[in-house]
Amino acid sequence: MSGSGGPSEGTQNATEESRDMQSDSCCREDSTLVTERRNRSGIISEPLSKSLKRSRAISQYIATCSAAAAVANANANRLVQSSIVSTGAKPQTVPAQHRSQTGHSKLDRGALVSGLLDSPSGLHLAQAAELLRRAGMLLPMGDPTGLGVSGVGDLETVSASDSLGSVTDFPLLSNGGGSGFPFHPGLFIMTPAGVFLADGALSHGGGLTEQQQAQSELSSAINGNGKKKRKRCGLCPPCRRRINCEQCSSCRNRKTGHQICKFRKCEELKKKPSGGLEVMLPTGAPFRWFQ
């Protein structure tokens, strides 16, 4: 709005920034870039520089970086397909191109698992998984990527028996072979802030302290009436970016704008909180839990 740099400059900055973002957050942890000012969070305030001259559109950047998540999703597909069967959604095959260009092997296990949980629909599957993990309730170790799909929406307690007829609608939730998810869907409470465990769920296992912690977060989310501040997903390319461009309006107006650098703005937070129960499957197909 200030137009200090002129429109064309802003565009170029964006593309240059994007190029940098690609190399910075996607495939490497290049410490050579981080010689600039850092805040205590490790965020670098770095003016756009010559290092950004080889650039590409942010959309390209995002597409490329999303490949890492795509690979993770591909792994998850096998597991999610059983759910897809009940929804009619058609699985997609991740292009081999994505597999070859990701270089995501540097991602640690946690990030990979989180990637599997990441939902482009703005839902907080990663948060839900974290809560589950804390409560010692995540899927058996034999299959760390064995994740069910879950959806969030307005504050709502979900009863699978009421809405779905039976747990068989959730193949991954079936405890039949000992590798399924051992909890009834009705034990979950879905809120705009994420998926949480309902009271009874925590009595099934896990350390008491962590149960209480998860329960506390549950209460917090509920008492907040869904108004609780959303947090950055930490998984999307912008979130993984650690450099403030110092050029965008948010950076320039940081003191008054109180906004994060536009290039670091979480993709999930850009979206409006979902009001429905629709989630995006790793296959890219929308999936509505109920209705």
Added chain:
DNA sequence: TGTAACGTGCTA
């Protein structure tokens, strides 16, 4: 207590 950053209303 300071900083970072989300939510939201206002304005162009």
Added chain:
DNA sequence: TAGCACGTTACA
């Protein structure tokens, strides 16, 4: 509808 400004929240 996007961007800005301000209030507010979260966290170290």
